[in-house]
Amino acid sequence: MRLLLIEDEERFAATLSHGLRADGYAVDVAHDGRHGLDLARTHPYAAVILDIMLPGLNGYAVCAELRRGGSTVPILMLTAKNGEYDEAEALDTGADDYISKPFSYVVLIARLRALLRRGGATRPVTLTVGDLWLDPAARRCRRGATDVTLTAKQFAVLECLARRPNEVVAKTEILDEVWDQQFDGDVNIVEVYVRALRRKLDLPFGRASIQTVRGAGYRLVATDA
Numbered sequence: 001m002r003l004l005l006i007e008d009e010e011r012f013a014a015t016l017s018h019g020l021r022a023d024g025y026a027v028d029v030a031h032d033g034r035h036g037l038d039l040a041r042t043h044p045y046a047a048v049i050l051d052i053m054l055p056g057l058n059g060y061a062v063c064a065e066l067r068r069g070g071s072t073v074p075i076l077m078l079t080a081k082n083g084e085y086d087e088a089e090a091l092d093t094g095a096d097d098y099i100s101k102p103f104s105y106v107v108l109i110a111r112l113r114a115l116l117r118r119g120g121a122t123r124p125v126t127l128t129v130g131d132l133w134l135d136p137a138a139r140r141c142r143r144g145a146t147d148v149t150l151t152a153k154q155f156a157v158l159e160c161l162a163r164r165p166n167e168v169v170a171k172t173e174i175l176d177e178v179w180d181q182q183f184d185g186d187v188n189i190v191e192v193y194v195r196a197l198r199r200k201l202d203l204p205f206g207r208a209s210i211q212t213v214r215g216a217g218y219r220l221v222a223t224d225a
Helices: 010-022 033-042 059-068 084-092 105-118 152-162 171-178 189-205
Strands: 002-006 026-030 047-051 075-079 097-100 127-129 132-135 140-143 210-213 217-220
Touching: 002 010, 002 033, 010 026, 010 105, 026 033, 033 047, 033 059, 047 059, 047 105, 059 075, 059 084, 075 084, 075 105, 084 097, 097 105, 127 152, 132 152, 140 189, 152 171, 152 189, 152 217, 171 189, 171 217, 189 210
Parallel strands: 002 026, 002 047, 047 075, 075 097
Antiparallel strands: 127 132, 132 140, 210 217
């Protein structure tokens, strides 16, 4: 699940992004409002963590521009103050939630999970492809009545496919959604995770739901028992 963190305090941004990556998220970081807005318009982020006090464009302006452009990405705004007017303005400009600095990382993760669980206006909370069921916020996966344990990256690759069932999704598209900008490895890393998903989701159940479309990518389809 790919997140965008827009925060100008570089040390704080590095610490927060490190924690989020350790929790299994892919994280892109922008240190000013204009760069953050450009990234948010370009990539399909699951959520945006947005500071208010930013150079270039402040967080209110970034949030307002995204909403004006039709973006429904969940936005968690970071406020440096504990004033009710800051919080009110954050919500009025289109933020879904806010948290005041200094904050507990545990609380931030809980707020983030709640946002992801609710999803954006066009983003379903849970995903179903045949008897395959996913809850992205809780990172739970089931094949029929059987729970399947996946690593964070395995789940993210599966989610990317499950959000576009029966469509061919290119390796580069999966890479763009699941890995952050710091990744500079081989695009064939996607194959490694697809093979792992097949071992967990298809082989034990006698299925072939993750199809390879040669020269194009992968497709997730509903399959019968």
